[in-house]
Amino acid sequence: MSQQSDSTLTVSGSGMKRFNSIRQSTNIVYSILFILLAFLCVVPVVFVIIISFSSEASIGKVGYSFIPAEWSTDAYQYVWHLRNTHGIPTVVMAFLTSIGITVVGTLLGLTLISTMGYVLSRPNFKLKKFYTFLIFIPMIFHGGLLSTYVVNTQLLNLKNTYWALILPLCCSSFYVIIMRTFFQTTVPDEIIESGKIDGASQLRIFVQLVLPISLPALATIALFLTFAYWNDWYQASLYIESNQHDLFPLQYVLVNIEKNIQYLANNDMAMSANNNALPSETMRMAIVVISVVPIMFSYPFFQKYFISGLTIGAVKG
């Protein structure tokens, strides 16, 4: 609070804090508990990384182990050498697909969510009530998997297209409400009024006046979307048939990996010679690592945006 600004307050504040804290023994117990919990959450990732750098022979000897009998980068070399019909490494293709879907989906989602959020935040909009219902009803009622599937495949013809991975996920009422609440609470009406007086259209007001001062909320939503797209395998398992290898995002390669490794191995000319040495055990863990590493290294930086998103979201409509 005002602790930074007033030095006397800082002293008394921290003194108070020290005085009003838990006992040393309790603190030790709590610290140990949280260190254990933190380990519990991180250890599986480390474990999988270690497995991916073990040799296949080591797995046969000591199983999946934190201390492999032999280290090796075979898994990654094989993953690199697995090519699709165009000669591009399959994993690279899937990685690019995942990135493409994430980028396009996030941008599209941001557009849809922020425009709707802005429109709903305008107090004098004639259709406001109607629109509020429009986004509220899907929050409590939905058509279910089968009818969604039928609409997307039969009516919109999304089957086996990238759009099937992008469109169904790109908007959600929850995000629209977060955005609307942000516009209502942080964007002053005067700015919009001044824009109107200057004769700007609503589109121009939105793009040039409102968006630039809404970057924190946009960043939050963008991150939610980015991680949702990066981690999505469900849409792919619904809408991408298992013979459409070129359309697979990384997560779906993982879903199909048992079948895939065989398929890829059969398809691969360079590898047919030493097919029996295929490190299938370590290879799948290598692909797991490839899909997790970008998240592991990026999320600590973005964590604060998530938290701010959570707290904005907690403000009900």
Add this chain to the structure above:
Amino acid sequence: MAAKNQKNAQDGGKVIRKKRRFTQDDFQLFLLSLPTTIWYILFCYLPMFGLIIAFKKYKVAPGKGFLWSLFNNSAWCGLDNFRFLFANNRETTINMFRNTIGYNVIFIILGIVLPVTLAIMINHLRSEKLAKVTQTAMFLPHFLSWVVVGYFVFAFLSTDNGLVNRVILSLNGTPVKWYQGEAIGYWPWFLVFLHMWKTVGYSMVVYLASIKGIDESLYEAAMIDGASKWQQTRYITLPMLKTIMIIMFIMAVGKIFNSDFGLFYRTTRNSGSLISVYLTLDVYVFNSMFNNPRPVYGYISAAGFLQSVLGCLTMIVANAIVRKVDRESALF
């Protein structure tokens, strides 16, 4: 809250324009929201109409598409599809409702108790740095997909190479085939554990953010009055967290007929002999659509319809109860 804002804005001089025509401003806003409106119609409202499949006896018309068959070749059959769920297929139906609701009840209770407890505890840690680091680590599982988590589980439970079986072997025990019927008794525990493992860090941070927002002077006053740390928690922290706990509770209850599909489907590797442990409504629908050579669309849609309607009702009821108890905390 929104309604209040709107009223204030209208009171502030715009009352005269209350009954007005559709202005150019309204038209521009309408255009601005048009893409999102179209998205909502295509991806949310059209599927709602698709629920009529539940009341039809679906028959394929050879050479025609699904929709043509549905509208022109399939007779209305009233509630027959629902009768199937409860008469012919009774055991599966009971099983899937029991699992869906059972797991959700456990998840809701643990999902409030554990994160709140941990949030209060982590807030008491003397070292801010330790709190920050452990919190970041515990947040990690939230960012991983169930597919990835499924492989983590596999690394531990794989029959041949899994760490657990290797440890059992080294202790001269008999290894367990974890993904088969013999281990069925363990899986409810595994599923609860995995769900908590993935969600606790995230929920803890939500509650921690609210705890940090509590006015420090309340605690100082309490301390001067001689309140112990436990009393401060009991009489200040918990009451201050009540609203957010209630909101999280309603949202969870509203989803009681849904299940975290990835948890049940991926971590169990969709193993046939474990099905009675993880068969939830979502798994039933997915399995009968994609892993059944002759899917009966009427039944699948009936299950989906029940899920949607019951979910909607529970949400409204939960909200009504909360409204009775504490008007301010109700969601709508």
